[in-house]
Amino acid sequence: MLLCRRQQLLKPQLLNPTNLFLRRYGVPPAVLNSDPRLDKTVQVTNSRGVNIIHDPLLSKGTAFSIAERERLSIRGLVPPRCQEMDKQLLRVKRNLDDCRTPLAKFVFLAALQDRNETLFYKLIINHLDELAGIIYTPTVGLACLRSHAIYRRSRGMYFSTQDRGSMSAMVYNWPHEEVDVIVVTDGSRVLGLGDLGCNGMQIPIGKLSLYVAAGGIRPRAVLPVVLDVGTNNQSLLNDPLYMGMGHPRIEGEEYYSFVDEWVTAVKSRWPNALIQFEDFKYPHAYNLLNKYRNSMTCFNDDIQSTSAITLAGLLAGLKARGMKQEDLDQERIICCGSGSAGVGVVEGIVDCMVAQGRVKSREEAYSRVWMMDQHGLLGNPQLSAEAGHIAPSNGKRAALDELQRCYVKKDLPDGLTLEEVVERVKPTAILGLTGVRGVFTEKAIRTMAKYTEKPLVFPLSNPDTHAECTAEEAFKWTDGRAIFASGSPFEDVPLPNGRIGRTNQCNNSYSFPGLGLGITVSRANRVTSSMFMETARTIADMASPSQLKEGILFPGVANLRDVSLAVGTRVCEVAYEEGVATANLKEGEVLSEVVKNSMYTPEYVPLVHYTKY
Ligand SMILES: NC(=O)C1=CN([C@@H]2O[C@H](COP(=O)(O)OP(=O)(O)OC[C@H]3O[C@@H](n4cnc5c(N)ncnc54)[C@H](OP(=O)(O)O)[C@@H]3O)[C@@H](O)[C@H]2O)C=CC1
Numbered sequence: 001m002l003l004c005r006r007q008q009l010l011k012p013q014l015l016n017p018t019n020l021f022l023r024r025y026g027v028p029p030a031v032l033n034s035d036p037r038l039d040k041t042v043q044v045t046n047s048r049g050v051n052i053i054h055d056p057l058l059s060k061g062t063a064f065s066i067a068e069r070e071r072l073s074i075r076g077l078v079p080p081r082c083q084e085m086d087k088q089l090l091r092v093k094r095n096l097d098d099c100r101t102p103l104a105k106f107v108f109l110a111a112l113q114d115r116n117e118t119l120f121y122k123l124i125i126n127h128l129d130e131l132a133g134i135i136y137t138p139t140v141g142l143a144c145l146r147s148h149a150i151y152r153r154s155r156g157m158y159f160s161t162q163d164r165g166s167m168s169a170m171v172y173n174w175p176h177e178e179v180d181v182i183v184v185t186d187g188s189r190v191l192g193l194g195d196l197g198c199n200g201m202q203i204p205i206g207k208l209s210l211y212v213a214a215g216g217i218r219p220r221a222v223l224p225v226v227l228d229v230g231t232n233n234q235s236l237l238n239d240p241l242y243m244g245m246g247h248p249r250i251e252g253e254e255y256y257s258f259v260d261e262w263v264t265a266v267k268s269r270w271p272n273a274l275i276q277f278e279d280f281k282y283p284h285a286y287n288l289l290n291k292y293r294n295s296m297t298c299f300n301d302d303i304q305s306t307s308a309i310t311l312a313g314l315l316a317g318l319k320a321r322g323m324k325q326e327d328l329d330q331e332r333i334i335c336c337g338s339g340s341a342g343v344g345v346v347e348g349i350v351d352c353m354v355a356q357g358r359v360k361s362r363e364e365a366y367s368r369v370w371m372m373d374q375h376g377l378l379g380n381p382q383l384s385a386e387a388g389h390i391a392p393s394n395g396k397r398a399a400l401d402e403l404q405r406c407y408v409k410k411d412l413p414d415g416l417t418l419e420e421v422v423e424r425v426k427p428t429a430i431l432g433l434t435g436v437r438g439v440f441t442e443k444a445i446r447t448m449a450k451y452t453e454k455p456l457v458f459p460l461s462n463p464d465t466h467a468e469c470t471a472e473e474a475f476k477w478t479d480g481r482a483i484f485a486s487g488s489p490f491e492d493v494p495l496p497n498g499r500i501g502r503t504n505q506c507n508n509s510y511s512f513p514g515l516g517l518g519i520t521v522s523r524a525n526r527v528t529s530s531m532f533m534e535t536a537r538t539i540a541d542m543a544s545p546s547q548l549k550e551g552i553l554f555p556g557v558a559n560l561r562d563v564s565l566a567v568g569t570r571v572c573e574v575a576y577e578e579g580v581a582t583a584n585l586k587e588g589e590v591l592s593e594v595v596k597n598s599m600y601t602p603e604y605v606p607l608v609h610y611t612k613y
C-alpha cells in the first residue's frame with residue numbers, strides 16, 4: 001500500500017526545456033512557448049489544479065502567469081491579476097509588521113511557510129537580520145513552550161512510542177524522494193527550557209529553515225523530525241491540549257533501541273542524508289553521537305557545531321585584542337556548564353590548542369580550562385574536605401563521565417563558587433552554557449575585569465531570558481571593556497563615553513548551515529572533527545580589522561549566507577582532503593563555484609504538468 005503510493009509520486013525535477021525534452025514529456029510546445037520565462041529552467045510536477053495552489057513547494061499565490069494558469073488548470077482559482085514576487089513581498093512584509101508580538105510574527109511566518117515556501121524564504125533572506133530572531137532563537141523558544149496552543153498545521157514527521165515496529169514503513173509516508181538534511185530532536189533539552197516533549201518540533205523546523213535560507217539547502221530536501229519518547233514535563237502531561245504521548249520518557253535500553261529503529265528506517269530510505277541530532281539531553285546526546293558518528297553521516301549540533309562557533313569567537317577574540325590565533329593557549333577559560341554543549345565546546349578548544357602545537361600535551365591544554373556545573377567547580381574533593389566543606393562529588397553530583405573527568409582540577413577544592421574560581425584563576429574568558437539566567441554574577445564579572453583588560457564574556461545560553469547575563473550587565477560590570485558574545489541576539493549597548501558596546505551573536509546557526517552545505521555538496525559519508533575546526537577558523541577570519549577593533553567578532557546575521565558559503569566551501573575541501581567525499585568533481589571545476597551554484601535561491605520557476613502513463 002505504502003509502496004504503491006511511492007510509485008505514484010513523480011519526482012519533480014529541474015530540467016532544461018529543450019524541444020527534445022518537451023516531446024519526451026508530452027507537454028504541448030505551444031503552451032510552453034508562450035511562457036516568457038522559458039529561458040529559465042522549468043519544474044515538472046504531476047500535480048495540477050487546486051493541489052498546486054495548496055502545495056507550499058509549488059504555490060506561487062498570485063504570481064502564476066496566465067500561461068501557467070492555463071496549463072495547470074488553475075484559471076479562475078486565484079485573483080485575476082498576475083502579481084510578481086516584489087508585490088507579494090510588499091504585502092507579506094506589511095502584514096508581518098502589523099503583528100504585535102514576536103509570537104504573532106512567528107505564527108504569521110509559519111502560516112506563510114505552509115502556503116508558499118518560495119515567498120517565505122525570499123522574505124526571510126531579504127530580512128535575515130530581523131527575522132532570524134523570530135523563526136529561530138529567541139522566539140522559537142517561546143513557540144516551543146506554546147506549541148500545543150498555537151498549533152495550526154503539521155510539518156515534518158513524528159515518530160512516537162506507539163510507532164515501534166512500523167518506522168521503516170512510516171518513512172515512506174514522507175512525500176519527497178530526496179532528503180539531504182534531517183534535523184531530529186527528542187525534545188528532552190530544548191534550548192535552556194528543559195524537557196518540552198514533542199513541542200520541541202519547532203526547533204528542527206527552525207534549524208532547517210536556516211539550512212535553507214542561510215545554507216542554500218533546497219526546501220524540498222529537508223526533513224524535521226521529533227522522536228516522541230514521552231515527556232517528564234508534568235505541566236505538559238496535565239495539559240489537555242498537549243499533542244504528544246502522555247507517558248514519562250522511556251529510558252535505558254528501551255530508549256536506545258527506539259532511536260536505533262528510527263535511524264535504521266531513515267537510512268533505509270535516505271542512506272545519504274545528513275542527520276543532525278539536536279537538543280538531546282546529556283548523556284543521551286553523547287551516547288548517540290558516539291554510537292553513530294563512525295557509521296553514518298551525522299553530527300550533534302549542540303556538541304559539535306556549538307564548539308565550532310565558540311572556538312571561532314575565541315580565535316577572533318584573540319585578534320580583537322591584538323594577539324594571534326595561535327595564542328589560544330594563553331587564554332584562561334572558565335566554562336560554566338559541563339553538559340552537552342559545555343563539554344563539546346571545551347573539547348573543541350583543547351583540540352585546537354593541541355593542533356596549534358603550543359602545548360606539549362592534551363593534559364597541558366586541559367589546564368587552561370576550568371569547568372563548573374550547578375554544584376560549582378569540578379575540583380578536588382580532598383581539598384574540599386581539608387577546607388571543611390562537603391564536596392559536591394560526595395553525594396550531590398552524579399558521577400562525572402570520562403570527558404568531564406579530564407577537566408577536574410586537582411589543585412583546587414571541588415565545588416568552589418564562580419566568584420571563588422574567578423578570584424583564583426583570573427580568567428581571560430568566561431563561557432556560559434548552563435541555561436540559567438544570572439549565573440554570571442556582578443561580583444564574578446567585576447572581579448574578572450579587575451585582572452583582565454578586555455575580558456571575553458560569552459553568555460551562550462538560549463533563549464535570551466536564559467542567558468547567563470545581559471549585554472548591558474556585561475558592559476556595565478566591565479566599565480565597557482568586555483568583548484561580548486551571546487547565544488541569542490542582544491542589542492548593542494550605548495556606553496557613557498559615547499562609545500558603543502558591540503554585541504555578537506555566537507550561535508551554532510553560524511556553523512551548521514555551512515557544514516550541511518559542504519557535506520551535501522561533497523556527499524560526505526562521514527562528518528569529521530576537522531570539519532568543525534576548519535569551520536571555526538573560517539568564521540574567525542571573516543571580521544575585518546576595523547570590526548575587530550570595535551569588538552565585532554563575526555559578520556552580522558544578515559550575512560549568514562556569505563558565512564555559510566565560506567564554511568560550506570571549506571568543509572567541502574576538507575571532505576575531499578580527508579577522502580570522505582563521494583561526489584565526483586569534474587576536471588577543472590572550482591569548488592567554491594560548485595558550492596555557490598548549488599545554493600538554493602528562492603525564485604519562481606515555470607511549472608510544467610506531466611503525468612507518466
Ligand atoms: N549558543 C549556542 O549556539 C548554543 C547554546 N546552547 C545553550 O547551552 C545551554 C546548555 O545546553 P546543554 O549543555 O545541552 O545542557 P545540559 O543540560 O547538558 O547542561 C547544562 C549544564 O549546566 C550546568 N548548570 C546548571 N545550572 C548551573 C549553574 N547555576 N552554574 C553552573 N552550571 C550550571 C549543569 O550542571 P548539572 O549537571 O550539575 O546540572 C550542566 O552541566 C542551553 O541553554 C542551550 O541553549 C546549547 C547549544 C548551542
Ligand SMILES: CC(=O)C(=O)O
Pocket residue numbers: 137190191192279301302461462487507508509
Ligand atoms: C542554539 C542551540 O542549538 C541551542 O541553544 O540548543
Ligand SMILES: [Mg+2]
Pocket residue numbers: 191278279301302
Ligand atoms: Mg540546540
